[in-house]
Amino acid sequence: MANKCIKCNNCGHVGWSKNRGNFLITIILLIFFFVPGVIYEIWRRTGLGVCENCGSDLVQPSSACTSNRPSDVGDLIVLGVLGVIGSIVVVVLYALADSGINAFKNRNAPAPQLSQRELEGSCLRSGMVYYQKQGQYPILGDGKTLALDKIQIDCKGSKDGKYKAP
Numbered sequence: 001m002a003n004k005c006i007k008c009n010n011c012g013h014v015g016w017s018k019n020r021g022n023f024l025i026t027i028i029l030l031i032f033f034f035v036p037g038v039i040y041e042i043w044r045r046t047g048l049g050v051c052e053n054c055g056s057d058l059v060q061p062s063s064a065c066t067s068n069r070p071s072d073v074g075d076l077i078v079l080g081v082l083g084v085i086g087s088i089v090v091v092v093l094y095a096l097a098d099s100g101i102n103a104f105k106n107r108n109a110p111a112p113q114l115s116q117r118e119l120e121g122s123c124l125r126s127g128m129v130y131y132q133k134q135g136q137y138p139i140l141g142d143g144k145t146l147a148l149d150k151i152q153i154d155c156k157g158s159k160d161g162k163y164k165a166p
């Protein structure tokens, strides 16, 4: 942990050291890249820290500090809140990415294939409609052939489910 009593070799100041780096960078890293933000904040808190007067890292341990050691509990509260927000953001982003990928997959999926049985059934229905309109249902114009028999033969192996009138 930083926050140690140090003597600065740069300006001669004796006092409690500050964390290295910049808390703002931690916040930005946490928001956009959660894990590097945590690593950066851990790095900030290791070592002796930097001089609170001039920001130099040319410091050496000292026992001459007279004031009380400052608390960085405020930083920790902000970090805790950001950690919670960060994990929510990560979960939301994963959910969004997931639904985005699914939408993409569905868009590229081929139209559902009708089975041969369904195609022939559909052809049969349109064939019946056709002969009803022609006034040749249920018996064809020759007066002896059942329309349904002919439709069934014509629809065998139908590729598109439509009845093709002869």
Ligand SMILES: [Zn+2]
Residues within 6 Å of the ligand: 008, 009, 010, 011, 012, 013, 051, 052, 053, 054, 055, 056
């Ligand atoms: Zn200094």
